Amino acid sequence: MQQWREVKARHQDALVFFRVGDFYEMFNEDAEEGASLLGLTLTSRNNGSSRAPLAGIPAHSLDSYLTRLLKLGRRVAICEQVEDPADARGIVRREVVETVTPGTVLDEGLLDGDRNNFIAAVATAGDSAGVAAADLSTGELTLERIPRDTLADALRQLAPSELLLPRSAPDLSDGGTPSWICTTRGDSLFDPANAADELKRFYGVLGLEGFGLGGEEDDLLVAAAGALLAYAAEVQPRSALLMRPPRVLRNSSRLLLDQMTCRNLELVEPLFGGAREGTLLGVIGDTRTPMGARLLRRWLLQPLGELRPIHDRQNAVGALFSDAPARTEVRANLKRVGDLERLGTRVVTGRAGPRDLLAIATSIEPLPALRGLLGSLAEAPLLGELAALDTLEDVRESILGALDPGTGGAGGEGPVIRQGYHPELDELRELHSGAVGWIARMQATERQRTGIGSLKVGFNKVFGYYLEITRANLDRVPPEYQRKQTLANAERFFTPELKEWEEKVLSAEERIAELEARLLRELREQLAAEAPRLHRAAEMIARADVLAGFAEVAVRRDYVRPEVHDGFALRIRRGRHPVVETMMPRETFIPNDVELDGSARVMILTGPNMAGKSTVLRQTGLAVVLAHMGSFVPAAEARVPLTDRLFTRVGAADNLVRGQSTFMVEMSETAAILHGATARSLVLLDEIGRGTATWDGLSVATAVTEHLHDHIGAKTMFATHYHELTELEHRLDSLVNFSVAVEERGDDILFLRRLVPGGADRSYGVEVARLAGLPPAVVRRARSVLSDLEATSERRHRQRDDGARAFNPVQLALFEAAPHPVVERLSELDIDDLTPLQALNLIAELAAEARPAAARA
Numbered sequence: 129m130q131q132w133r134e135v136k137a138r139h140q141d142a143l144v145f146f147r148v149g150d151f152y153e154m155f156n157e158d159a160e161e162g163a164s165l166l167g168l169t170l171t172s173r174n175n176g177s178s179r180a181p182l183a184g185i186p187a188h189s190l191d192s193y194l195t196r197l198l199k200l201g202r203r204v205a206i207c208e209q210v211e212d213p214a215d216a217r218g219i220v221r222r223e224v225v226e227t228v229t230p231g232t233v234l235d236e237g238l239l240d241g242d243r244n245n246f247i248a249a250v251a252t253a254g255d256s257a258g259v260a261a262a263d264l265s266t267g268e269l270t271l272e273r274i275p276r277d278t279l280a281d282a283l284r285q286l287a288p289s290e291l292l293l294p295r296s297a298p299d300l301s302d303g304g305t306p307s308w309i310c311t312t313r314g315d316s317l318f319d320p321a322n323a324a325d326e327l328k329r330f331y332g333v334l335g336l337e338g339f340g341l342g343g344e345e346d347d348l349l350v351a352a353a354g355a356l357l358a359y360a361a362e363v364q365p366r367s368a369l370l371m372r373p374p375r376v377l378r379n380s381s382r383l384l385l386d387q388m389t390c391r392n393l394e395l396v397e398p399l400f401g402g403a404r405e406g407t408l409l410g411v412i413g414d415t416r417t418p419m420g421a422r423l424l425r426r427w428l429l430q431p432l433g434e435l436r437p438i439h440d441r442q443n444a445v446g447a448l449f450s451d452a453p454a455r456t457e458v459r460a461n462l463k464r465v466g467d468l469e470r471l472g473t474r475v476v477t478g479r480a481g482p483r484d485l486l487a488i489a490t491s492i493e494p495l496p497a498l499r500g501l502l503g504s505l506a507e508a509p510l511l512g513e514l515a516a517l518d519t520l521e522d523v524r525e526s527i528l529g530a531l532d533p534g535t536g537g538a539g540g541e542g543p544v545i546r547q548g549y550h551p552e553l554d555e556l557r558e559l560h561s562g563a564v565g566w567i568a569r570m571q572a573t574e575r576q577r578t579g580i581g582s583l584k585v586g587f588n589k590v591f592g593y594y595l596e597i598t599r600a601n602l603d604r605v606p607p608e609y610q611r612k613q614t615l616a617n618a619e620r621f622f623t624p625e626l627k628e629w630e631e632k633v634l635s636a637e638e639r640i641a642e643l644e645a646r647l648l649r650e651l652r653e654q655l656a657a658e659a660p661r662l663h664r665a666a667e668m669i670a671r672a673d674v675l676a677g678f679a680e681v682a683v684r685r686d687y688v689r690p691e692v693h694d695g696f697a698l699r700i701r702r703g704r705h706p707v708v709e710t711m712m713p714r715e716t717f718i719p720n721d722v723e724l725d726g727s728a729r730v731m732i733l734t735g736p737n738m739a740g741k742s743t744v745l746r747q748t749g750l751a752v753v754l755a756h757m758g759s760f761v762p763a764a765e766a767r768v769p770l771t772d773r774l775f776t777r778v779g780a781a782d783n784l785v786r787g788q789s790t791f792m793v794e795m796s797e798t799a800a801i802l803h804g805a806t807a808r809s810l811v812l813l814d815e816i817g818r819g820t821a822t823w824d825g826l827s828v829a830t831a832v833t834e835h836l837h838d839h840i841g842a843k844t845m846f847a848t849h850y851h852e853l854t855e856l857e858h859r860l861d862s863l864v865n866f867s868v869a870v871e872e873r874g875d876d877i878l879f880l881r882r883l884v885p886g887g888a889d890r891s892y893g894v895e896v897a898r899l900a901g902l903p904p905a906v907v908r909r910a911r912s913v914l915s916d917l918e919a920t921s922e923r924r925h926r927q928r929d930d931g932a933r934a935f936n937p938v939q940l941a942l943f944e945a946a947p948h949p950v951v952e953r954l955s956e957l958d959i960d961d962l963t964p965l966q967a968l969n970l971i972a973e974l975a976a977e978a979r980p981a982a983a984r985a
């Protein structure tokens with residue numbers, strides 16, 4: 129317990145898994161927490177004077193418990209016995225060999241192959257933040273300075289599993305459902321001088337200039353990076369980590385996507401659960417390697433914000449798009465490449481077994497072909513760079529020279545090291561097989577000698593080799609046989625000679641195992657030195673993989689290269705929704721044109737429910753995202769302006785997934801748009817203002833539209849069932865009305881899904897209700913209520929035209945309404961002239977006049 133207390137004192141924020149024989153035990157507060165998180169039985173252990181709570185798990189099922197704890201955002205310190213109990217004097221020494229945390233876990237079984245597992249360290253000062261983001265399993269490290277006010281969104285786009293912060297930092301755990309856990313460490317870890325030392329030590333360099341870091345303005349980056357590496361060393365005290373040199377991203381503007389936008393556009397996760405096919409990633413996710421899959425996800429969540437790199441990617445996609453044979457062959461070769469990135473890390477951290485090493489060799493095989501194929505497409509620089517791909521043939525040779533590919537089987541049985549690789553090993557193996565052969569022959573010679581035809585030579589783990597003789601033949605057993613074990617029907621014996629040969633077999637086996645383990649370790653160490661080359665190759669291959677995937681999808685789904693420019697206009701001709709179109713038979717999706725430019729930058733989109741408003745909105749947003757990733761887009765032609773932020777908001781009533789359809793949530797999201805949007809942003813509003821009473825909603829919708837139009841100047845598409853909003857067209861110069869066309873056929877409506885200029889005049893709710901299968905009687909009743917309501921509102925309108933109050937904010941603003949007659953009379957009044965009685969009569973009169981016509985009748 130004293131040992132445990134010492135360990136626990138150093139790992140207070142973790143659950144300590146304390147190895148005791150075949151179990152990991154948790155004690156005291158850890159036992160209580162662990163038992164409740166994992167559903168274990170809580171027992172207790174006699175601890176001299178007191179009893180300590182205790183809960184344990186079998187060592188062999190460690191991974192499954194770790195997975196669960198990591199998902200719950202917990203950290204686990206693995207405390208192992210670090211000396212052989214047989215050699216120990218007193219209590220066995222124990223040490224924490226690794227702390228497993230959500231952001232630093234390295235174990236293959238706990239990682240998801242097609243997504244990165246990031247940890248981000250954040251150092252802040254003033255209105256600026258330095259962010260270091262690393263995936264320890266792939267060895268990537270990027271540094272970036274980010275303004276404080278976009279930090280939260282930038283972090284959400286990165287989606288780290290863990291955030292490392294100085295203890296004094298403001299809370300970044302981000303209310304709601306944080307997707308990451310926060311870990312804090314002392315501020316000194318983030319001290320720029322300490323951090324710079326850590327960086328230099330880690331990379332074995334004298335200065336940081338080589339990484340492009342220098343000057344005070346980089347202090348925040350250095351602080352974050354140094355703290356991150358120090359923390360990594362803390363949680364992985366025994367493994368050398370393989371990290372590529374830090375990549376500093378400067379002024380790398382991105383298309384910012386906030387969390388609601390990612391969700392509403394269903395970029396990587398479907399809104400209502402369900403299959404991944406229902407997302408943009410599902411449709412364009414046609415990569416062939418694990419590194420490619422991870423990179424694609426990142427490109428998707430962090431689209432580019434600059435023309436040059438976008439055009440570079442487009443050129444590469446274009447080259448592969450038009451060269452079908454090259455594309456097919458490239459992709460066939462990519463399919464044979466395994467996870468070189470994570471395999472490389474496993475080699476360096478000493479976790480790679482023979483099967484991993486052989487997987488590296490197999491992955492390397494197609495590299496020369498890839499280099500030839502892609503390097504020749506040199507008109508696209510991103511592909512041309514693959515002419516310099518390191519094909520790693522020497523690495524492959526040293527693996528295959530040492531290992532026998534026949535060892536891929538589970539459990540690593542059979543010879544691992546190749547015959548002829550090491551003379552001593554070959555000798556031992558010969559010795560071994562000679563001895564085994566002698567024993568095997570013994571059965572025949574002894575049968576002959578004793579005349580016992582059923583005599584058998586056998587082996588078991590406890591007793592070793594034996595001669596087995598059935599009970600019936602016991603009287604014929606020769607005297608030199610010595611009894612070893614008694615069974616129900618037989619006795620087992622050994623002879624001094626058998627024992628001698630047995631020893632030869634066993635000692636050869638032991639020495640073979642030792643030697644093989646040593647040779648394997650030496651091979652791993654030799655390969656570890658080459659691991660940075662594996663990582664560099666993996667990076668290039670990942671890029672080629674994503675680009676070839678874009679080209680493949682573009683061909684298969686008929687996408688076009690968008691012209692991405694730094695002007696203002698967005699023009700999409702015959703655009704389609706990339707996901708919705710895959711859910712219907714080919715050619716059934718109706719394409720639509722969308723144009724937003726200086727003279728028509730705000731589009732009000734009306735039309736009945738189910739007409740296709742949300743779909744047009746989202747397909748426009750998705751085209752902008754795709755274009756900024758460097759991908760082609762589902763359209764016949766597209767001009768996409770460089771965009772700084774994309775906002776997509778879906779009104780509470782439309783956004784069932786959020787559960788609470790509160791107007792408050794909707795409004796605070798809208799507020800975030802009005803604060804964050806610029807003239808270079810694209811704003812997509814879908815039924816905003818629906819979560820409250822009609823007039824409130826309409827008023828807010830009007831004011832928001834006016835603000836976006838007059839003050840922000842962002843391109844905006846606003847889908848709404850408030851057809852009153854269409855009247856804004858008269859007043860706002862750059863606002864245009866569009867609607868999704870329907871055709872009336874008697875009582876029926878036909879959805880045409882075509883975008884046409886002009887607003888819808890009514891919402892066809894009753895028709896939609898009928899289509900949805902409401903009973904005919906209810907539909908008839910609804911129709912009659914509707915015509916009553918329409919009649920009433922007609923009357924009101926007439927009244928309004930008479931000069932009465934119009935309860936329509938749009939109308940109010942539009943026409944300088946003549947004052948109400950009551951107001952006119954009041955303003956002409958001279959109060960000093962009135963007696964109290966006259967005053968009372970006048971009030972009664974005015975009150976009667978002011979009451980609406982309906983009430984008077």
Ligand code: ADP
Pocket residue numbers: 708716717718719735736737738739740741742743744881
């Ligand atoms: P709204 O927002 O106007 O209520 P949606 O955009 O949600 O309508 O579209 C309703 C359904 O109509 C979609 O789920 C889709 O199946 C279909 N749809 C929408 N747009 C199209 C289109 N352009 N072509 C074919 N079907 C479409």
Ligand code: MG
Pocket residue numbers: 738741742743782814
């Ligand atoms: Mg809709």
